[in-house]
Amino acid sequence: MSLRCWLACLLFLTTVAGAEPLSYPRDIQPIFTAKCVACHACYDSPCQLNLGSAEGALRGGHKLPVYNGTRTRAQEPTRLFLDAEDEAAWRRKGFHSVLDAQGSQAALMARMLELGRSQPLTPNARLPAGLDIGIGRENSCPRPDEFDGYARKNAHAGMPFAVTGLSDEEYARLQRWLEQGAPVERQALQPSVAEAAQITEWERLLNTPGARGKLVGRWLYEHLFIAHLYFEDVAGGHFYQLVRSRTPSGEPVDVIATRRPNDDPGTRFHYRLRPIPDVIVHKTHITYPLSPAKLARTKALFFGGDWRVDAVPGYGAGHRANPFMTFQAIPAAARYQFMLDNAEYFVRTFIRGPVCRGQIATDVIRDNFWVFFQDPQHDLYVTDQRFREQTTPLLAMPGQLDDLGELLGFWNIYRTKRNRYEQLRMQAYATEPAQWRHIWAGNDNALLTIFRQHDSASVRRGLIGEIPQTLWWMDYPLLERTYYQLVVNFDVFGNVSHQGQTRLYFDLIRNGAELNFLRLLPAASRQAILDGWYEKSGQLKLLLAYTAIDSATPSLLELGRADPKQAFARQLLSRHADINAAPDPLNRCPGSHCYRADQPPELQRAEQALSRLTNRLAAGLPAIRSLPEATLLRVEHGDGQRQIYSLLRNRAHSNVAFMYGESLRWQPRLDTLTVYPGILSSYPNFIFDLPAAEVPAFVAALEQVKEGGDVEPIVERWGVRRSHPRFWDYFNDLTRYLEETEPREAGVLDMNRYENL
Template sequence: MSLRALVSTLFIFIAPLLQAEPISYSRDVQPIFTAKCVACHACYDAPCQLNLGSGEGVQRGANKLPVYDGGRTDEQAPTRLFLDAHSEAAWRRKDFYSVLNAQGSQAALMARMLELGHATPLAANAKLPAELELGIARKNQCALPEEFASYAAKRPAEGMPFAVTGLEPQEYQTLQAWLAAGAPVDQQALQPSASEAGQIAEWEALLNASGARASLVSRWLYEHLFIAHLYFAGGEPGHFFQLVRSRTPSGQPIDPIATRRPNDDPGNTFYYRLSPVQGVIVHKTHITYGLSAQKLARVNELFFSGNWTVDAVPGYGPQRRANPFETFAAIPAQARYQFMLDNAEYFVRTFIRGPVCRGQIATDVIRDQFWALFQAPEQDLFITDADFREEATPLLAIPGQVAQLRNLPLVWGDYKDLRNQYEALRNEAYADAPAPDWSNIWTGNDNALLSVFRHYDSAAVEKGLIGAVPQTLWLLDYPLFERAYYQLVVNFDVFGNVSHQAQTRMYFDLIRNGAEQNFLRLMPAQSRQALRDDWYQDSGQLKLWLSYPPLDTDTPSALALEPLRPKQSFVSGLLARYGSLNAKPDPINRCLSGSCYRANISPQLQAVEQRLSRLTARPAASLKVIDQLPEASLLRIELADGQRQVYSLLRNRAHSSVAFIMGESLRYQPGLDDLTVYPGVLSSYPNFIFNVPAAEVPAFVAALEQSKDATAFERITQRWGVRRSHPQFWYYFHDLARYIEETEPLETGVLDMNRYQNL
């Protein structure tokens, strides 16, 4: 045994004697897990399902079965923390095994994994060995306690924390002493404050009001808020709540009902309850929604001010899941759509960032960067024309309810036909409507203009128009908005089989196409064909013929746009008319005056942004370093006064079309990739961090501009990169979350490093 190992072993036994009080899980252990482990071990994609964000997750342990399996033919039993089981024994029955219990004379599995990692430290800021498999495609080994010896012999460099700078000596000693003492876990469940409890009572009273009308509204609200991390006006920092269905009424302990989907039958008697979110907040699942007295009044105004009635609340089942327009037909469509518009950023985030930790299942059928706009309710025929709504509603059913693989072709054909019948009906109805003008675009609040970045390893939805003018824009009306939400959030089953997942992705392709078609209707009729052909090049033309309805090239637009540059002309008009709603102006990526920086920042930062703007609006064919950059790099600029500014460098991939769910490489156009550079953290999944003193930004940008190959890029990462092995890796990594906390405190959470690359 080496001297270092001997000292560490002795300390494990001596440390408890030196401490004034026993090690506390909540005070001493969870903070270490939060700092060094949760970045990988959280959500469904935690390796081996080992979730270290809470005492319940730690005690639950690990499971060899992955949640994400795109090829499974049978659906999988859900394993959701705090929902699908509520004791260690119950999790053992679901094939989870302990990582805390000692095995005879052998220490706990976690202790041995930590010891293996502690014995093989990484060389400071060196590139990791190529044989270390990284990324979300890595096949996790999930060694059982009795398999550890074989694992360690075959994989001596794969202890924990895996492939990253490890624990500090004191952290290591604390964890080992805790494990040696039997790993006791003191549960400290989050409790609402007095102010929060009062507001909870008000909301639960509304949601559990009697009567068919109130019950139907509550069901619709639940299905639209179940995924949210809710917070209250005047609430405590870090306190968030989830809307659940419970067997117990208000005033009693919550007993959550575990159904596969939020719109499955919860049984005869249940109550809507607001339950505190337990465990560490992680950014990738942290989609926030605020509750307040004003929001409560808005709900009453939208849903209960009219005289509409309902005789009985609809039942549950596949048909009710498939068509929420039928299920909730009694609720005025105006109220439903306006509620979603009021909070459009939240709803788009739910289906772009959530509800799962691997949103890349959607990336084959949407662009990496685009802007989203919304049709004004008063111009939406589904809202204003009862006859159109009645005829359209049966055609708006969405697939995914029948998950038998052998039926996939028939089921998909039926739903595709329904969708195209609806599009034909829509085109006919809108051909008789007034030509669209600027009033067709909803401008009710700063949720009206949204930017979406949905890369394979990254996702963000932000208010405002960020980035260069994108290749495509979406115009979402109520039928599209609601279908996107139900298809990708409410009805999506992360534990479902390949048939369910394929139906979800294929229908999302149709939703994207519908949103593009809506936008094209704003363009001059004679310009639409050329625009669509640009979006559907090569094999995309085949998809136009196979799956999509004909393009309307006849009905006019009332927007006075330049026919040769209609999209650019539209964006100019949009900003001129509704610039006050553009929450995040972007002179770095759309520099018109030569001053390519924000006006309200220091001269030093203005100089930084002016220089960074040289990296934007350039395709990879002329800025070769784009080929070397991952999708989401975070740039940390250290200022002379000791402060820092964080920028996201997002690589947007170009494709001839995104009309198929497979064969992306056949449509990829790497020479047309470009970069979006914007202040802030626009990703839950940083792929790499660069740390650059402000004085060195000119040299950093020049090096990027001059980099032509991997060798030149290697010099950049050596000088400014923060590799997984950097001695201060965790400081820089968590500083991104600290930056979010300083700039958008409600949005902060631990970021994910499963996708952090070995550059």
């Protein structure tokens, strides 16, 4: 340790010697939140060390990673706040302490911090060659007695890892706390009076007695268990999670842990809302609003009609596989409308999701596309009882059994069912030519944009960016199956067979959404457009795995013959401008003024320059190939103000129809860039910081890039590398920006994917 550091520590310890003892929530958690949670949160925390709460710090680390796409047997779940109740229980599950001193040895965390302190990074320089910072790296996860060997082999692997470290004061405070024995006080969150009153009303609804109430409560639980619930009319309130508890309302929650939310709880239970106690991180923060109006809406949807339940269904693989069968007694119109009311939430659950690392799902989708929905009054599964009864048995989904030897067998069984369903669906809709009124436009959730960044993705309300290559038109069976396949039934701790079945079936769902969209276009144009989405090896998949397209039933939309997809998108934007996001002049410039008119002049000039980066292929703008997938541009203007823009690289592929070999189908010369105000990814790959007046120079420099090395001067001038002295100031300002612009959606961003440019 340097003399400067020792003097700082001594000064700090002398200053606080007579002060009150350190408080974990006041003095320690804020350091973890500012400097550690960006990596140590969710399932992809290195060594499963989650520092978003006192419980996570006490739990410690584990050698087994959660993400393992090749394991042959399912792994025991280790979900914080769910799968164990106290430190002793976590030790029995194989977790080791990072806080306890080991005889004469300091705590593991103290030694990790010391190692990081002993190897400071060169300010704003690239990281040392050979230092692996990729999310696919193999973490050693040393136990306390293994640390010395770890330190000898990994001199640059101290904490915080591969990034500017703690301040002198933060380091001294953490070391003092660890020397004191790392005392941790747990503070239970308490609902406000206004929240408590609404909690009572929602728990009463969810636990409505009788067969009808039990079935509705179960359906609502399976659709809200992943949500961060909040009361939208309560300012500054908490976020809540819906759980199954052994105890009724009014008593402390005693949560029942099952592998999936639709597994048998094994005992009598009650649906309860409990506060979310850990730090909110953006990647798992999937919000859902509750209010008296929402309560009344839910009651009207599910209890307003005259329907009955003959018998409450049980649990098991068959019920998990086919929720359409399990919940068939509940009117399909109620189920679909409930999902449409907050469609952004449901799409977020399976696109952004809490799994933190989702290439098992994201490698089957394009890097950017638009999603919209079929109107319930024109969805035959909702309106036609005979069609519903005929097709419900065919909507079962794989993944409930994880026998390795039956992976392909399961795939063939469920592919056959799905394709038979698609054939029946095509026949049924042959008498229902598509019309504009068949597109749902009930609220501002009706139009969504998805951006993918390799193994993560984000959802945004409204149609953003240039008109994409593909669009999805989702009906109720498509939306519900996607939700169950990727959220309710997906087990992040599952084996390779379970994950493979999930991925393969989602491929069929994507194809179904594409085929449904094509019904809106002229019949004669559909096959050529579909072939463009499934180029090269994709043609084999079209031939062997999917159903034939309907090339006969006409569309009643007047789109012309030249480019019907572009014509459709332009009309969609025009017809639904009242529920769409704000105009997007940076990516869809209406003329010569490619900026937002409501911005100050200096930002207008900056946006005019940034618009030059959009609607261009990487073949003509090589800088795109040198940029990571999610770059954030921090533009300072006015008196201490800043605007943040997302620069998202959209990778082009010949097709996205296969589980492996994505790099072989990547067409980098066709990549494009979307530029949009705001933060559109939970995982920033890099930050540039510059004054608004320098944005034109920044853009001009990017336009001059011919090859990868040409980006170096741009990074040197405006880049914020992991080693930047003010890295954490800039990185944490992203959260502050979200708190100012989207307070309900704000959370700590993830830096596991921050690149070494």
